[in-house]
Amino acid sequence: MTNKDAMLDMRAVIAGALRQALANLGVPTDLLPGGLVQVQRPALRSHGEWSSNVALVVSKAAGRSSRDLAQELADVLSARLPRHVRSVEVAGPGFLNFDLHESWLHESLRDILDLGEDRFAAFDIANGERVQLEFISANPTGPIHVGNGWWGSYADALARLLERCGWSVTREYYVNDTGGQIRLLGQSILAFRGGHRAPDEGYKGDYVADLASSYDGPDDVTAAGTWAAAKILDNIRSTLEAIDIHFDEWYSQASIEESGAIRDTIDHLGERGLVYESEGATWLRSTELGDSRDRVLVKSDGDPTYLAGDLAYHRDKFIVRGFDRVIDVFGADHHGHVASLLAGVQAMGIDKGRLEVKIGQMVSLAEGKMSKRAGNFVSLDSLISDIGPDATRLLSLMGSMDQAATLDLELVRQQSMENPVYYVQYAYARISSIDRVRAERGIERAVLSDVDLALLMHERELEIVRRLTELPDVVLDACRERAPYRVTTWVRKLAGCFHGFYHDCYVIGDDVPEELTQARLWLVEGVRIGLSISLGLLGVRAPDSM
RNA sequence: GCCCCCGUAGCUCAGUCGGACAGAGCAGCUGCCUUCUAAGCAGACGGUCGCAGGUUCGAGUCCUGCCGGGGGCGCCA
Numbered sequence: 001m002t003n004k005d006a007m008l009d010m011r012a013v014i015a016g017a018l019r020q021a022l023a024n025l026g027v028p029t030d031l032l033p034g035g036l037v038q039v040q041r042p043a044l045r046s047h048g049e050w051s052s053n054v055a056l057v058v059s060k061a062a063g064r065s066s067r068d069l070a071q072e073l074a075d076v077l078s079a080r081l082p083r084h085v086r087s088v089e090v091a092g093p094g095f096l097n098f099d100l101h102e103s104w105l106h107e108s109l110r111d112i113l114d115l116g117e118d119r120f121a122a123f124d125i126a127n128g129e130r131v132q133l134e135f136i137s138a139n140p141t142g143p144i145h146v147g148n149g150w151w152g153s154y155a156d157a158l159a160r161l162l163e164r165c166g167w168s169v170t171r172e173y174y175v176n177d178t179g180g181q182i183r184l185l186g187q188s189i190l191a192f193r194g195g196h197r198a199p200d201e202g203y204k205g206d207y208v209a210d211l212a213s214s215y216d217g218p219d220d221v222t223a224a225g226t227w228a229a230a231k232i233l234d235n236i237r238s239t240l241e242a243i244d245i246h247f248d249e250w251y252s253q254a255s256i257e258e259s260g261a262i263r264d265t266i267d268h269l270g271e272r273g274l275v276y277e278s279e280g281a282t283w284l285r286s287t288e289l290g291d292s293r294d295r296v297l298v299k300s301d302g303d304p305t306y307l308a309g310d311l312a313y314h315r316d317k318f319i320v321r322g323f324d325r326v327i328d329v330f331g332a333d334h335h336g337h338v339a340s341l342l343a344g345v346q347a348m349g350i351d352k353g354r355l356e357v358k359i360g361q362m363v364s365l366a367e368g369k370m371s372k373r374a375g376n377f378v379s380l381d382s383l384i385s386d387i388g389p390d391a392t393r394l395l396s397l398m399g400s401m402d403q404a405a406t407l408d409l410e411l412v413r414q415q416s417m418e419n420p421v422y423y424v425q426y427a428y429a430r431i432s433s434i435d436r437v438r439a440e441r442g443i444e445r446a447v448l449s450d451v452d453l454a455l456l457m458h459e460r461e462l463e464i465v466r467r468l469t470e471l472p473d474v475v476l477d478a479c480r481e482r483a484p485y486r487v488t489t490w491v492r493k494l495a496g497c498f499h500g501f502y503h504d505c506y507v508i509g510d511d512v513p514e515e516l517t518q519a520r521l522w523l524v525e526g527v528r529i530g531l532s533i534s535l536g537l538l539g540v541r542a543p544d545s546m
Numbered sequence: 547g548c549c550c551c552c553g554u555a556g557c558u559c560a561g562u563c564g565g566a567c568a569g570a571g572c573a574g575c576u577g578c579c580u581u582c583u584a585a586g587c588a589g590a591c592g593g594u595c596g597c598a599g600g601u602u603c604g605a606g607u608c609c610u611g612c613c614g615g616g617g618g619c620g621c622c623a
Binding site: 408496 | 557559560569571572581585603604617621
């Protein structure tokens with residue numbers, strides 16, 4: 001089922017032993033929340049390699065003190081220690097702390113190396129589900145800004161996580177290539193071409209003037225707007241490709257309108273009695289489905305609203321194309337749209353549990369607010385050329401998407417050489433460097449089965465393996481919680497472990513015995529696997545040299 | 547007014563579906579380059595976890611209220 005089964009799973013070993021011990025003591029495991037025995041890695045090493053709080057959790061229901069129950073459990077376990085366990089001790093209010101023999105790390109490392117980059121920390125827990133991930137979807141009325149890059153990096157990393165956990169993912173950009181904003185863009189283009197100022201509410205950035213100078217089409221706002229939007233969309237596409245974001249589908253809103261899908265969707269809603277006419281417009285009775293007010297679907301001028309198009313689009317996702325699950329990643333500035341969308345999706349008879357909407361918080365710049373219409377924003381393009389694609393991606397994946405980010409460009413530029421991305425990439429470059437030296441000195445890496453990994457007893461070495469064993473949980477948690485930044489947190493720690501090892505433990509050297517060199521070469525390969533997997537999930541390159 | 551997100555070290559953020567003296571990085575201070583890249587390593591410094599209650603054996607983590615910051619509440623998208 002999962003590659004976890006192909007690895008030593010100490011949590012399962014200890015949990016199993018605890019469950020058995022509880023049974024021996026006559027404590028039914030159904031007293032436990034969810035029937036699960038919690039086994040975790042303590043924050044402090046002095047509390048053992050692993051620990052469990054079972055005694056604390058069930059003591060009351062079991063009718064004895066947590067301390068006493070813990071001691072009884074420790075006695076039972078000590079009589080027949082689980083595999084790799086050196087000792088079990090009771091600590092604090094009733095924690096059970098497990099001290100382990102280093103062999104658990106040696107066995108784990110061997111498992112990781114056997115699985116390799118493709119199978120370690122990879123899962124198939126999707127049950128064959130297909131998920132559609134829509135993100136960015138910024139209007140093609142101007143260059144995309146830093147916030148779009150942040151949310152885009154988030155969504156793309158989430159897509160990679162889902163794929164590593166077995167989902168089939170389709171990445172889509174919903175292109176707003178029709179409607180009032182496009183006509184406004186066209187008006188702005190025509191105004192510039194005619195040597196006039198853009199309309200007050202129009203688009204005024206330099207890019208509009210540039211586009212206007214090369215526009216040789218008719219004096220028609222829709223034609224001009226459509227033409228300009230296509231040009232702008234090309235630029236958006238190449239900007240996103242620079243940070244390794246590629247869409248499977250650029251879904252045109254105009255195509256939905258032309259296909260009649262919006263009409264069909266409104267008819268469909270009408271059949272369910274959720275549509276009414278008022279003040280010359282067509283409304284969705286969305287208040288009945290959790291929205292704060294009813295919403296207009298067709299304006300009194302006959303044009304469908306954004307919501308109507310979006311509902312038709314979602315109907316297409318769920319019903320026409322049959323995705324099992326849809327994840328929309330929006331910026332906080334579109335938050336007001338969520339309740340309407342959820343209401344509309346339910347109105348179409350789609351289980352709202354199949355639609356997830358993730359809201360990325362605003363990215364503000366120390367120098368001021370961004371506005372596309374005023375033209376005074378920092379484009380994603382300029383940030384990328386400023387600090388590079390890798391720093392852009394990693395910086396955007398440093399923290400939770402629920403947290404509003406403040407970007408101090410001056411600081412980012414200054415620290416660009418001290419950026420976490422370099423710290424992590426440097427670890428990879430050092431690994432490649434070790435391999436180059438190995439090759440130069442004519443040292444062959446021995447076959448893994450001939451290598452004695454038990455020679456790895458230095459604290460730096462053990463620390464690395466401990467860290468590596470966490471990756472499967474990190475990937476699963478990051479995927480389930482929709483929190484790619486957890487991978488960032490982990491990879492920074494792994495890089496830290498490696499730099500410490502690199503400093504204290506030479507892999508190749510006159511003082512290093514041949515067998516130890518071999519064991520360390522494989523340990524380094526383990527780090528390479530860990531870095532490669534995690535940087536791959538984040539969309540950050542792993543360079544061979546820096 | 548109503549809804550959503552956030553408030554942890556000077557700065558940027560972690561903190562494992564509540565757990566055992568609050569952790570990194572950056573900035574600042576002190577050491578470490580004859581061997582695989584010092585874009586590194588080690589040490590010291592630095593926090594009433596916004597405030598007040600509540601639940602719990604145990605709360606940065608959950609609940610309520612308040613304070614503060616951001617976003618939203620269009621026949622814009």
